[in-house]
Amino acid sequence: MYGLQAISANNGWAMALAGALIVFSGLIVLSLAIAQLHKLLNIFEKKGDRAGALPVCSDELPAKIVKPGELLTDLAALAETYRPLTAELDEAFPLADLYEQALRNDLPHPHLSIKTLRDERFLIAQGDGLFTWQPGENV
Amino acid sequence: MDLLIQFLTNTGYYLADYRHVIMLIVGTTFIYLGTAKEYEPLLLVPIGFGILVGNVPFFKGFGLGIYEANSVLHYLYFGVTTGLYPSIVFLGLGAMTDFSSLLARPSLMLLGAAAQMGIFFTLLGALALGFLPKEAASIAIIGGADGPTSIFLTAKLAPHLIGPIAIAAYSYMALIPVIQPPIMRLLTSRQERLIRMPELRDVSKKERIIFPAVGVILCCFLAPASIPLLGMFFFGNFLKECGVTERLAQTARTAIIDTATILLGLTVGASTQGDVFLTGKSIGIFFLGAVAFSIATASGVIFAKIMNLFLKEKINPLLGAAGVSAVPGSAREVHLVGQKEDPNNFLLMHAMACNSSGVIGSAICAGILWSFMVVL
Numbered sequence A: 001m002y003g004l005q006a007i008s009a010n011n012g013w014a015m016a017l018a019g020a021l022i023v024f025s026g027l028i029v030l031s032l033a034i035a036q037l038h039k040l041l042n043i044f045e046k047k048g049d050r051a052g053a054l055p056v057c058s059d060e061l062p063a064k065i066v067k068p069g070e071l072l073t074d075l076a077a078l079a080e081t082y083r084p085l086t087a088e089l090d091e092a093f094p095l096a097d098l099y100e101q102a103l104r105n106d107l108p109h110p111h112l113s114i115k116t117l118r119d120e121r122f123l124i125a126q127g128d129g130l131f132t133w134q135p136g137e138n139v
Numbered sequence B: 001m002d003l004l005i006q007f008l009t010n011t012g013y014y015l016a017d018y019r020h021v022i023m024l025i026v027g028t029t030f031i032y033l034g035t036a037k038e039y040e041p042l043l044l045v046p047i048g049f050g051i052l053v054g055n056v057p058f059f060k061g062f063g064l065g066i067y068e069a070n071s072v073l074h075y076l077y078f079g080v081t082t083g084l085y086p087s088i089v090f091l092g093l094g095a096m097t098d099f100s101s102l103l104a105r106p107s108l109m110l111l112g113a114a115a116q117m118g119i120f121f122t123l124l125g126a127l128a129l130g131f132l133p134k135e136a137a138s139i140a141i142i143g144g145a146d147g148p149t150s151i152f153l154t155a156k157l158a159p160h161l162i163g164p165i166a167i168a169a170y171s172y173m174a175l176i177p178v179i180q181p182p183i184m185r186l187l188t189s190r191q192e193r194l195i196r197m198p199e200l201r202d203v204s205k206k207e208r209i210i211f212p213a214v215g216v217i218l219c220c221f222l223a224p225a226s227i228p229l230l231g232m233f234f235f236g237n238f239l240k241e242c243g244v245t246e247r248l249a250q251t252a253r254t255a256i257i258d259t260a261t262i263l264l265g266l267t268v269g270a271s272t273q274g275d276v277f278l279t280g281k282s283i284g285i286f287f288l289g290a291v292a293f294s295i296a297t298a299s300g301v302i303f304a305k306i307m308n309l310f311l312k313e314k315i316n317p318l319l320g321a322a323g324v325s326a327v328p329g330s331a332r333e334v335h336l337v338g339q340k341e342d343p344n345n346f347l348l349m350h351a352m353a354c355n356s357s358g359v360i361g362s363a364i365c366a367g368i369l370w371s372f373m374v375v376l
Helices: A003-009 A012-052 A075-086 A095-104 A110-119 B002-009 B018-035 B041-054 B072-081 B084-096 B100-104 B106-115 B117-128 B133-144 B147-157 B159-174 B176-187 B205-222 B224-241 B246-271 B280-310 B317-323 B329-341 B348-375
Strands: A123-127 A130-133
Touching: A003 A012, A003 B117, A012 B100, A012 B106, A012 B117, A012 B205, A012 B348, A075 A095, A075 A110, A075 A130, A095 A110, A110 A123, B018 B041, B041 B159, B041 B246, B072 B084, B072 B147, B072 B246, B084 B147, B084 B224, B084 B246, B100 B106, B100 B205, B100 B348, B106 B117, B106 B280, B106 B317, B106 B348, B117 B133, B117 B280, B117 B348, B133 B147, B133 B159, B133 B280, B133 B348, B147 B159, B147 B224, B147 B246, B147 B348, B159 B176, B159 B246, B159 B280, B176 B280, B176 B317, B176 B329, B205 B224, B205 B348, B224 B246, B224 B348, B280 B317, B317 B329, B317 B348, B329 B348
Parallel strands: none
Antiparallel strands: A123 A130
């Protein structure tokens, strides 16, 4: 048997049509799924950011609200903001721990702030990678 | 003297006939094309050498031939008949595929789907030429332009045609630079070929990690028969993207895929014997293979033009030709044809998106056809 008769006898038309529809619909569904993927990930990441950025309710933190841009210029305010973060650390602490605390409290420009405090000798090196606050600094 | 005569009558020189000679010439031609012309050498060299090995005449009953139980070649051929080697090759392919461009522009996946229409048109053509349904399905999958997929499905449905189908599939894959460009130029205008594609967005690591998991679930739920191929493909990709199994991914895309490719090519070549290859069926298979590739290319390009009727931001219709899953040959050809019109038009990344979706599409088609044949 040959030709169109052979195709009809072997269900060729149905197989070709069904096969084409199935592969098309499968890839359409997959493309729709991956088109939404990055949007869903963005939503989850935003929710995570909001959940993580809780305000720190601590008596040790200054009551004064300092705008992010001001911190870097007002050294006293900067030190006042960062000092309470070391309350739970040892008297001599690594800067990495202070940096971690700053990140947890969502403080702006933590790296630059800590560098400024160090350069202005608010933070004094004690050797072995440990630092202490300049004596006489008041909260 | 009798001993000497008996020995001489058992040599290949005595047992050879014209079919052996022709097949040895075919094997030598493949080796030449692979080595001197560098047409798909990783495939044509093992296949060509396998043809030489498999067509040396020998006295049957010694356990030497690939179809004789307990022969070395027969044991190695196990990986072809069971679909093991194609699955392992897909593991390696997944470990070396970067889906970033596809994830950045998922709509290009439709061009990969469109290019698979070559498979279904070829199915009709094979049935019309008098091939049995399972044979027709095995021939049709050549249109997917995916060697391992073709061998996998043929091993399941029509193992006696593995030789000619594999050789047809790989030969046409090597001839992509000859087949595709004229069709692309015929079906597109110069203005369409000049369309530039916008830069793709950055894709996050999380997207690249989640995609193989989502892909394997969605595709394999639709066509469970494609699990051996797509399951391995997405697993290999996950090994690559997750970042914690780089050693496994590296092994998958180097040693493992190379081993499977060597054994696959060698045994497929060795299984291609004169009594199957030098028949009218083989001529029909080669003819249909050319039709399959041509229709696949044309379908992709035409579908891209249809998409442009509804899109505000047009896509370059040349990208439709990259839906033919000959990775990365067809993507490269699309890029080169685009560059001939405009040297500053870089279509490669978008073409790779279509290419990789074509791999997924052809594996799904193999699963669908296998499911249909099981029902028949």
